[in-house]
Amino acid sequence: MPKLIVILGDQLSPALASLRQATPDDIILLAEVKTEASYVKHHKHKIIFLFSAMRHFAEVLRQQGFTVQYLEYGQDPAIQSISDAVQATVRQFPIQQIVVTECGEYRLQQELLQLQARCQLPVTIMEDDRFVCSLSMFAQWASDRQQLRMEYFYRLMRRHTGLLMGANQQPVGGQWNFDKENRKACPPNIEQIPPLQFAHSEVTKAVITLVNNYFADHPGTAENFQYAVTGKEARKAFLHFVEQQLAKFGDYQDAMLLNQPFLFHSICSMYLNAGLLDVRWMCQKVEQAYKEGRVSLNAAEGFIRQVIGWREYVRGLYWLKMPEYVENNFLDAHRPLPSYFWHAKTKMRCMQQAISQTLEFSYAHHIQRLMVTGNFALLAGLSVQETTDWYLAIYCDAYEWVELPNTLGMALFADGGVLASKPYAASGAYINRMSNYCKNCHYQVKDTLGDKACPFNALYWDFLDRNNDKLGHNARLQLAYKNWFAKGIEQQQAIRDKAQALLIHLEQL
Ligand code: FAD
Ligand code: DLZ
Ligand code: SF4
Numbered sequence: 001m002p003k004l005i006v007i008l009g010d011q012l013s014p015a016l017a018s019l020r021q022a023t024p025d026d027i028i029l030l031a032e033v034k035t036e037a038s039y040v041k042h043h044k045h046k047i048i049f050l051f052s053a054m055r056h057f058a059e060v061l062r063q064q065g066f067t068v069q070y071l072e073y074g075q076d077p078a079i080q081s082i083s084d085a086v087q088a089t090v091r092q093f094p095i096q097q098i099v100v101t102e103c104g105e106y107r108l109q110q111e112l113l114q115l116q117a118r119c120q121l122p123v124t125i126m127e128d129d130r131f132v133c134s135l136s137m138f139a140q141w142a143s144d145r146q147q148l149r150m151e152y153f154y155r156l157m158r159r160h161t162g163l164l165m166g167a168n169q170q171p172v173g174g175q176w177n178f179d180k181e182n183r184k185a186c187p188p189n190i191e192q193i194p195p196l197q198f199a200h201s202e203v204t205k206a207v208i209t210l211v212n213n214y215f216a217d218h219p220g221t222a223e224n225f226q227y228a229v230t231g232k233e234a235r236k237a238f239l240h241f242v243e244q245q246l247a248k249f250g251d252y253q254d255a256m257l258l259n260q261p262f263l264f265h266s267i268c269s270m271y272l273n274a275g276l277l278d279v280r281w282m283c284q285k286v287e288q289a290y291k292e293g294r295v296s297l298n299a300a301e302g303f304i305r306q307v308i309g310w311r312e313y314v315r316g317l318y319w320l321k322m323p324e325y326v327e328n329n330f331l332d333a334h335r336p337l338p339s340y341f342w343h344a345k346t347k348m349r350c351m352q353q354a355i356s357q358t359l360e361f362s363y364a365h366h367i368q369r370l371m372v373t374g375n376f377a378l379l380a381g382l383s384v385q386e387t388t389d390w391y392l393a394i395y396c397d398a399y400e401w402v403e404l405p406n407t408l409g410m411a412l413f414a415d416g417g418v419l420a421s422k423p424y425a426a427s428g429a430y431i432n433r434m435s436n437y438c439k440n441c442h443y444q445v446k447d448t449l450g451d452k453a454c455p456f457n458a459l460y461w462d463f464l465d466r467n468n469d470k471l472g473h474n475a476r477l478q479l480a481y482k483n484w485f486a487k488g489i490e491q492q493q494a495i496r497d498k499a500q501a502l503l504i505h506l507e508q509l
Helices: 034-038 044-063 082-092 106-113 115-119 135-143 150-161 202-214 231-244 246-252 269-274 279-291 297-321 349-361 366-380 384-394 400-411 428-434 455-466 475-485 489-504
Strands: 003-006 027-031 067-071 097-101 123-126
Touching: 003 082, 027 044, 027 082, 044 067, 044 202, 044 269, 067 082, 082 106, 082 115, 097 115, 106 115, 106 123, 115 123, 135 150, 135 297, 150 297, 231 246, 231 269, 231 279, 246 297, 279 297, 297 400, 349 366, 366 384, 366 400, 366 428, 366 455, 384 400, 428 455, 455 475, 455 489
Parallel strands: 003 027, 003 097, 027 067, 097 123
Antiparallel strands: none
């Protein structure tokens, strides 16, 4: 009974549930299709990365003796979507059953659920056990809780995996979380070892030509693509991080430095999300580095928390709350995205840095996404839909299951506090503390009023003021509101006027 095993672009894992069932009689389908490549204007690097990784993965499967049906982009104009590709393959081969692994996005999952009717064949959807926490385990954890805070979920995951656990189910070092030790500012002259870069294979070269032909109007430049495209290369990149950068990642996770796009980050989310890396393997390598005394506990715990904590948590939340989640707009934010999100020409140094490296590498690290571009979008009341679409398009690691909770929930507080207990709103002082951007900026970070005042300052106070009815009761914002009320009526009005002027002229900042 030959099966058709459908492998999506972010399912490039040899141990994928559906592939574990494969026999030499089966057909394995991978398809480069328009609907997936264009549902937002993906950065060119994202398309190059995925198409090249898909083609390399298909070749590995062929070498293992499987029959692979690989549909290249534009090969058959009648095939526009994954379902079109499945239907065309079902017509070509004597398929008895279709097998897929749980999909990462609600949108595509709905499409896959129609396959049975469309192809008149049984469809089996297998659990995606590449994640540490199954969706049912997450739902069970969430079921008896009023608040779904990541910290408690993370403790469950530590116990569940046994990572960094000591005797009696207690954490190594006597503490679950070393977050406070992950927030040091970085000295500008610190020694940096850049992430590994990978030469273009013949496959990647062909994909770059394709992307330049079909996706010329998408953001980014194809030629400076430098990422790994195979599991082997991705593991090499990750081990380089563990050996060279992890020790400093612990201290400087939240730091930002001018002209240093990668600092001590792992640059592994795109590999992990596409299936080239395995989360358990990564965590074991990090735990081993700690046990062998090569990195401190705060570095190892800091990394493991991001991967088995935050990453698994946002996935669980996404599937728990979709499809309604995407409609949330708690703070009623509708202002259009200024054009510098697409070209980085702004006098705000922090925004210019975060956006220009995003356009160049399809990458920015967490604090740039959260506390620079995300914070700006929050303070300025930028449209939730336009902002989430931007994040989904522009980052090489972006799929809705991970992008949406991070953007809509964490950065924009548009879910009204499902994910975060308070908005991550901050004035220029935070950016100044964590970076050297402000020293190199047209604006004065210490000023709130005046032509050269840092726009984040007046926008921060105005954000609190205009959302007082929705946020004023939040216990974690009481100090911020106290400071706002202490300013007095005249000062408050001057700040409101300044913020209004900034909002009218957002495009010119
Ligand atoms: P590192 O800093 O080295 O962290 C290690 C790993 O931890 C990451 O590779 C990632 O797998 C995981 N991780 C860390 N934080 C998170 C998080 N909050 N959620 C999920 N995983 C996390 N991450 C994505 O993978 N895809 C996205 O589309 C995405 N969109 C984001 C949008 C916003 C507004 C924000 C604030 C964060 C977003 N993140 C997203 C999370 C995080 O910013 C990226 O995972 C991280 O910057 C990737 O870089 P890195 O691999 O160098 O990570
Ligand atoms: C992101 C993406 C892109 C750009 N192109 C394809 C594609 O052509 N074929 C494919 O199977 N997958 C692609 N993907 C990844 C899918 O969008 C991803 O599998 C879903 O969003 C689910 O996470
Ligand atoms: Fe950003 Fe303000 Fe600092 Fe300039 S002064 S870099 S706008 S925070």
